[in-house]
Amino acid sequence: MESLRFKALDNLSNGLPKIKVEGSQKITAIFNENVFTLETARKYLSDEAFKSLKASVKGGKKIDRNMGSQIANGIRAWAEEKGVTHFTHWFQPLTGLSAEKHDSFFTLKSDGTPIEEFEGAALIQQEPDASSFPNGGLRATFEARGYTAWDPSSPAFIMEIGQGKTLCIPTIFISYTGESLDTKTPLLKALVALDKAAVDVCQYFDKNVTKVTATLGWEQEYFVVDAGLANARPDLVLTGRTVYGHAPAKGQQLDDHYFGAIPERVYAYMRDFEQESYKLGIPIRTRHNEVAPAQFECAPIFEETNLAVDHNTLLMDIMERVAKRHGLKCLLHEKPFAGINGSGKHNNWSLATDTGVNLLAPGKTPKTNLMFLAFFVNSIKAVHDYADLLRASIASAGNDHRLGANEAPPAIISIFIGKYLTEVLNQVETRVSDKFDEQDEAMLKLDIHKSIPELMLDNTDRNRTSPFAFTGNKFEFRAVGSSANCANAMTALNSIMADTLKSFKVDVDALIEKGEKKEVAIMQIIQKYIVESKSVLFEGDGYSEEWAKEAEKRGLPNVKTTPLALDAYVTEKVKHLFSSNEIYNHPELEARHEIMLEAYIKKVQIEARVMGDLATTFILPSAVKYQNVLIKNILGLKEAGLAETAYANQKQVLETISNHINIVSDNVEKMIEARKKANELTDTREMAIAYCDNVKGKYFDVIRYNVDKLELLVDDAFWLLPKYREILFLR
Numbered sequence: 140m141e142s143l144r145f146k147a148l149d150n151l152s153n154g155l156p157k158i159k160v161e162g163s164q165k166i167t168a169i170f171n172e173n174v175f176t177l178e179t180a181r182k183y184l185s186d187e188a189f190k191s192l193k194a195s196v197k198g199g200k201k202i203d204r205n206m207g208s209q210i211a212n213g214i215r216a217w218a219e220e221k222g223v224t225h226f227t228h229w230f231q232p233l234t235g236l237s238a239e240k241h242d243s244f245f246t247l248k249s250d251g252t253p254i255e256e257f258e259g260a261a262l263i264q265q266e267p268d269a270s271s272f273p274n275g276g277l278r279a280t281f282e283a284r285g286y287t288a289w290d291p292s293s294p295a296f297i298m299e300i301g302q303g304k305t306l307c308i309p310t311i312f313i314s315y316t317g318e319s320l321d322t323k324t325p326l327l328k329a330l331v332a333l334d335k336a337a338v339d340v341c342q343y344f345d346k347n348v349t350k351v352t353a354t355l356g357w358e359q360e361y362f363v364v365d366a367g368l369a370n371a372r373p374d375l376v377l378t379g380r381t382v383y384g385h386a387p388a389k390g391q392q393l394d395d396h397y398f399g400a401i402p403e404r405v406y407a408y409m410r411d412f413e414q415e416s417y418k419l420g421i422p423i424r425t426r427h428n429e430v431a432p433a434q435f436e437c438a439p440i441f442e443e444t445n446l447a448v449d450h451n452t453l454l455m456d457i458m459e460r461v462a463k464r465h466g467l468k469c470l471l472h473e474k475p476f477a478g479i480n481g482s483g484k485h486n487n488w489s490l491a492t493d494t495g496v497n498l499l500a501p502g503k504t505p506k507t508n509l510m511f512l513a514f515f516v517n518s519i520k521a522v523h524d525y526a527d528l529l530r531a532s533i534a535s536a537g538n539d540h541r542l543g544a545n546e547a548p549p550a551i552i553s554i555f556i557g558k559y560l561t562e563v564l565n566q567v568e569t570r571v572s573d574k575f576d577e578q579d580e581a582m583l584k585l586d587i588h589k590s591i592p593e594l595m596l597d598n599t600d601r602n603r604t605s606p607f608a609f610t611g612n613k614f615e616f617r618a619v620g621s622s623a624n625c626a627n628a629m630t631a632l633n634s635i636m637a638d639t640l641k642s643f644k645v646d647v648d649a650l651i652e653k654g655e656k657k658e659v660a661i662m663q664i665i666q667k668y669i670v671e672s673k674s675v676l677f678e679g680d681g682y683s684e685e686w687a688k689e690a691e692k693r694g695l696p697n698v699k700t701t702p703l704a705l706d707a708y709v710t711e712k713v714k715h716l717f718s719s720n721e722i723y724n725h726p727e728l729e730a731r732h733e734i735m736l737e738a739y740i741k742k743v744q745i746e747a748r749v750m751g752d753l754a755t756t757f758i759l760p761s762a763v764k765y766q767n768v769l770i771k772n773i774l775g776l777k778e779a780g781l782a783e784t785a786y787a788n789q790k791q792v793l794e795t796i797s798n799h800i801n802i803v804s805d806n807v808e809k810m811i812e813a814r815k816k817a818n819e820l821t822d823t824r825e826m827a828i829a830y831c832d833n834v835k836g837k838y839f840d841v842i843r844y845n846v847d848k849l850e851l852l853v854d855d856a857f858w859l860l861p862k863y864r865e866i867l868f869l870r
Contacts, residue, residue, distance in 0.1 A: 147367030207259030275730025481541030523672035604681030
């Protein structure tokens, strides 16, 4: 039987059918086409219902249940006009994916009359089964009840899948006893905490500020490969990455893929998923080739963080689904291929006031410059004080493969701010410590606005090895993994910023109460925070051994593996951070710690099983077949009476192959035994560490090394798995 590898190669050689993508319409003509925006709501709701919905969306006010019925009727009327028959509460449980349970508008009246209806109660709350979702011990298996509750700040939308259309209501997901079982609930709480803390600090500078919104612009990196070749790789199908594969002669060393011409087949795919995204209000603006072969990136315009997270979650689903109809496979794993760049999801984060000011952009007056400096330094202080939490927020089995190599930032959390701002902070530190007073106009003015060109130039050539970099008017959290839900990182970042701003206000107010002028008090606390947190600032090469040693001297954490990184979630410091800001209670944190450890265990366990299965059913049989060919060849040469020198090279190759076969076989057996021992452990953390150190750490690399050597030695006709040169370069 012909192998899937060669069938896929034949299909590519014979030419795949091209998918026609409709794309003559302007983006503005289809943008938000399938979203129940406030503009759309105005057409379908009464004045009273519209005002209630708008107050909830804009001001976070609770919607009265009576108004809920009117809003539900309006949403149903809009959806039915578009051919929708079913609705679902769309939520994000702790699986890392989205979830949905579809119900139809159809029902029967008491006399059997069929009607379509969508009541306010169905819009506002539903009760999906919560027992089978990860809960970390918050719920027993027999306690199935969980609730989804409408999040009006993220608009309802219509998802088109094939010929079907479903009305999706973004919701939170909580247990019967009120604990959050999703990623959205704590994010919303963190955003509320940040809003309040930031507004309190803004009041020092502008009394008109009544709301501060955290904004997010994610950059989604991904790989696109031929689906036929991907499906011939069980490891890609089951784990999202290749557990084996020798580097091709050509990888990314020529840098010819980066920003190069987009391949036609991928271009059609991009246009297709972009159009799907525009209909759902996802404001994608950028597309380009990334550094690695077969790697690409898309990025949107900035949005409010909660909406941006929902949009990214939606986009990942769209990208994977649309790829199928193009005969492609979209890979969102952080490290699908060894030896070339992995994929991240850079989270560009900033803060915006309801008066139109970006709090992380230098201003044009002494007052706005001082406000910028306050929020800028508080951001640095927050990252310094909670670097371990930020590292935990991006920890995963996939990201462990990526961090610290091929342009991914290292596991050490540091901040790059550029030469100019480093000088500004140095000036503040030295001038203020030398007895600063209100007459020091040079420092109060901080003429940053005059140096914006230098500032922007400095940060355009930013440090790509930095996990947290200032890029002119925002911070870029580069360490987030490509498959991650942005909510985890954004919950952590906005929570630590809220807590730091609260402390900043307490510290400033204390000085003001002692008689210091407001501006002087602010500058003194800024100077104090600079001194306390400057050890987290680093401008150099994050990959270097020197930096690892220097970071250790500075006391910066360098936690390279997920099981240990996740410990940060259950420290007393982090528990207090989240509980005092009403984001997580202690049981919720303990549960999340347990859930993330379990996810790590399962992913490494699956990878170990795949490695073993492929070795015994694909790799070793192919190697043995070729081994027999060599043996037959050597025996034939012997029988022909040739001297041993005539087949010495064949014999050497045979010995080398035999050696690799033995090493692979022996280590697969040892890995299986190590897995069994790990499974016997009852403590989840200990089991995760055992899988990390004793299964993955001891055996993954040695098995892979020898399999990859066999790939180089075994006749290509015998090798069943598509090779890197085919997966990465053929489409």
